[in-house]
Amino acid sequence: MNTMVRVDWRASFSLAGSVVKWLTVPMLFPVALAAYYGRGLVTFLVSVAVAFAVGWALERLHGDPAKALGAREGFLMVALTWLLVSVVGAVPYLVEGWMTAYGAESTLRFPVNALFETMSGFTTTGSTVMGTISFEHHSRALLMWRQETQWLGGMGIVVLAIAILPELSVGGAQLMDAEAPGPGIEKLTPRIAETARALWGLYVGLTAVEIAGLYVFHSVGMAPEMTLYNAVAHGFTTMPTGGFSPEARSLEAFTAVVQWFVIPFMIAAGTNFALFWHFWNRDFRTVLEDVEIRGYLGAIGILTALVTGLLYATPGFAALTGALEPSLRHAAFQVASIVTTTGYASMDFNNWGNHAQYVLLFGMFVGGSAGSTGGSIKVVRWIVILKSLRRELFTTIHPEAVRPVRLGDQVIDETAVRGIHAFTALYILIFAVATLAVVVVGVPGGDLTAFEATSAVAATLGNVGPGVGLVGPMNNFLPFPRSTKLLLFFLMWIGRLEIIPVLVLLTRSYWQS
């Protein structure tokens, strides 16, 4: 064994430290809001100072300048970055909770809750442990910071998904840029920094369009509650498929036109960003021939039709039965929200029938597209799995045949097929075992159903946000004991990073040889 190759962990810490240091820049936005609204200024000045100090200190851990960064340092850096920003990003919750009079009742003043909420933010999960979401007990600056963590997390994810993970060949992620045929982003802008700038341009642009649109509805009187604050707040959490809202009732708080307007933005957020790039460059053929986008839109379409039918036809859902527009709207909104892993709610689907709720749980495992901010297993992996299963049936009859798995006119490398099967098996196994743990631990004094526990795990591991029942869209994850919250914290983290970059850190061969 070659024991000379060692992980340059200092380099990884140093890079993650840089990210933490740069967190001070977006923190200036809540600083400005705090100054404007006259609440929370000290909180955020303290937080800026902490972030800068921690980031600066970590950055000092220079790696070996003679060594290039390798895959191992990449894994550690990615895992550390999300962990460290979640720790440092939790500071505002803790400071406001302990240092201000109005924040004294915030459930986020407890460290485990603050960490949960921040990880939920930066991983764009959107599961919450806030007891009450209100401006009474939280400053407007703090609630906007909560929204902003998701927007920042989303910026990290587009780069991670399109530029970093494919380089590291994680769970078949090599597909995710190869997937865009012709001159892909990777080839147009060879360096990660340039790729990142191109993607961030798209991301910022789409966010701006959504905020502008939402505010126009407000200005013309079609969305009274959609103030500029709310428009920005929801603009911050749609493109990253985040799902946090400063409104306790999520998108139910707004008019039907707002709900309709948000649907295409959620769907766009779950689309491979490389396709926007092609679209922008008028390469429509590539977009139209993309295999994943068809599967993705097809899945949303079929599940929407199914839920619409269930809501429209099943007696008992007083407000929806026999009402076509609301049935269609809530079905389309909720299916898009769940499949893209955004997690907004246009109504409390806890009041739906078991069948419609199960369709949503099913949708949680579909996930968004590769190369998007969406989480979970993702459509392209399902397509490759289905094609490999067809291949398996074929080779059972023709054992001598060598038949590759194809995506469009592209042959998928067997290593990628194997990686996708391994990733999906790992995902399902972690889901099943974690559900077992959550249901066995239960909730104090309550009776947690298997369906609730299942949905809580699927919603955190898949970075979806809300589950059903106890953890339904108008409820929260507060009732869980601390051990369960820490488990779900871990699930959000590994789910967001496509599991493998974190799990490899736990193997002996990562640190040795």
Place this chain on the structure above:
Amino acid sequence: MNTMVRVDWRASFSLAGSVVKWLTVPMLFPVALAAYYGRGLVTFLVSVAVAFAVGWALERLHGDPAKALGAREGFLMVALTWLLVSVVGAVPYLVEGWMTAYGAESTLRFPVNALFETMSGFTTTGSTVMGTISFEHHSRALLMWRQETQWLGGMGIVVLAIAILPELSVGGAQLMDAEAPGPGIEKLTPRIAETARALWGLYVGLTAVEIAGLYVFHSVGMAPEMTLYNAVAHGFTTMPTGGFSPEARSLEAFTAVVQWFVIPFMIAAGTNFALFWHFWNRDFRTVLEDVEIRGYLGAIGILTALVTGLLYATPGFAALTGALEPSLRHAAFQVASIVTTTGYASMDFNNWGNHAQYVLLFGMFVGGSAGSTGGSIKVVRWIVILKSLRRELFTTIHPEAVRPVRLGDQVIDETAVRGIHAFTALYILIFAVATLAVVVVGVPGGDLTAFEATSAVAATLGNVGPGVGLVGPMNNFLPFPRSTKLLLFFLMWIGRLEIIPVLVLLTRSYWQS
């Protein structure tokens, strides 16, 4: 494409017809019982005649004598055999239901129910659609026939699992004899017929020992309800991991000593039969070094400890809380029953907490050992998957490394690893989509929970038997609409045959080229 290779479907029908014809021999046992108890003689004489006529007619469809049977004919033959015996084996239910006065209220008089019950029998699933299980509305001969279908199905399965499927390389089944190192059964008795005889010898022997043991308890007064009829009836459904019982309350109807006595027989039934062969030949080293048996017993042990703790410690289960022996007994019994996919119940676990019920659902996916009569995914597949996931983490760090998956000191062929991943993915996908269908269709006038639907699908696809709630161990599958029953009928069938032999029949390449 070579279109000369065609499926010799006549050969497959002819072989399946032979099996149907030979069904008349075991039908003589209920004939004898009917004569003895004076009820059901005409029913079974008619049934014998039908089975003989159908079998004889099908047998006439001689295949091409110049052609050897190939893999394709094997798949068709296996699928057809289970389908045809389930159709012909349903005749007694229909005849007694329509032709006798006492049978007029049997729910099995309806064809879909009769087919469901017979498929549940021959696949050793044990899910029932009998409205009331009683000697009032059914002859003793008929209820014994129901038990016997499972015993016959089990005989078919040991041969299928050890001699036929490995030859057809289905879903990694090639492991299942390779798994037995040293001079395996396959090598000791080269021809399938001889292998079958050796396995059946073990199977009959273990059944006889159990029946004798049960009846001894009765004779010495330790099991008043375990009459000779009941001893035979339960002997018929333990070794095939079947789970049918002529008692409406299953094993709850018997004393604690009977419940303890049945546990090791269930565990034996879920053990690779090749290991018994080695044991019989005093090759203890092979048994002790077997990887699967350790995982299998380990899984049962861990889940039993978990359920014991939950039953013992959770307030609310009046009869069990704080009572160690009953907690341990019911936990061990129920975990063994579910993991081995037997499906007996020692009490109504519908009254357990959600957590303990979820542990059972989890256990349904573990399954028995390869080469046993147990169903579901099976322990050896999970071991190979876990090892391949470790390998995946290793090669993520060392992309250049070539590392085979090992089981003990044996290297697993990559085709087998791929087959196992494909099988498991197929299993989980079919499970998820079928659950979606079952929950969407629902039950008339009822509110089917997602957990109930999940358990119903897992219990039929995995050939376990009972689920939870509506389909709990003291309830039945009767409330489902006909479409759902037919879906579950299909699931029992494909689950029993390891899915692939049936699905390949639905591909174009099976019939062409």
